[in-house]
Amino acid sequence: MSNSEHANFPRAGFFRRLGAIVYDLLLAVAVYMIAGAIGFGVFTALSSSGLLAMNGFEHVSDLLNGTPLYKGLYQLWIALCVGLFYILFWSYGGQTLGMRAWRLKIQHPNGQSLSMITAAARLVWSLLGIGNLWILINGDKLALQDMMTRSEVVVLSKEANQLRNWRGV
Numbered sequence: 001m002s003n004s005e006h007a008n009f010p011r012a013g014f015f016r017r018l019g020a021i022v023y024d025l026l027l028a029v030a031v032y033m034i035a036g037a038i039g040f041g042v043f044t045a046l047s048s049s050g051l052l053a054m055n056g057f058e059h060v061s062d063l064l065n066g067t068p069l070y071k072g073l074y075q076l077w078i079a080l081c082v083g084l085f086y087i088l089f090w091s092y093g094g095q096t097l098g099m100r101a102w103r104l105k106i107q108h109p110n111g112q113s114l115s116m117i118t119a120a121a122r123l124v125w126s127l128l129g130i131g132n133l134w135i136l137i138n139g140d141k142l143a144l145q146d147m148m149t150r151s152e153v154v155v156l157s158k159e160a161n162q163l164r165n166w167r168g169v
Contacts, residue, residue: 012154026098091113132144
């Protein structure tokens, strides 16, 4: 989707992005906890039903943490859930809740929204947020993930940040 009205806003600087990252980190921790609870519940149900053998472990948590395959699958599940949190927000509307609070939006320079594939690539290139440090040495206010995905983070006006004023969403 495209919203050309958002194409000419200024790019966000490092500290404004950092503020949004702090907000979103709290949400990511909540997603992590919920995904962990769901994953542990499914794992407990599978072991209680006998589909997973206890293999000499006394508790389900010991089985989960003591078996590299189960632990790896569990951590992968949680990482996918947290990653999907960012990908969905970035590709549908261009804002996470933290970005909305700081009036930031991720988009292509023409105002077009990111596809889910581009949002996933952006997540990888962000290097868990470290890619934002590139802004400190780049005069164009572009982070590593911005350059690698041909996108940008812009600061919206208060009016443009109102969801009812968005025509492209």
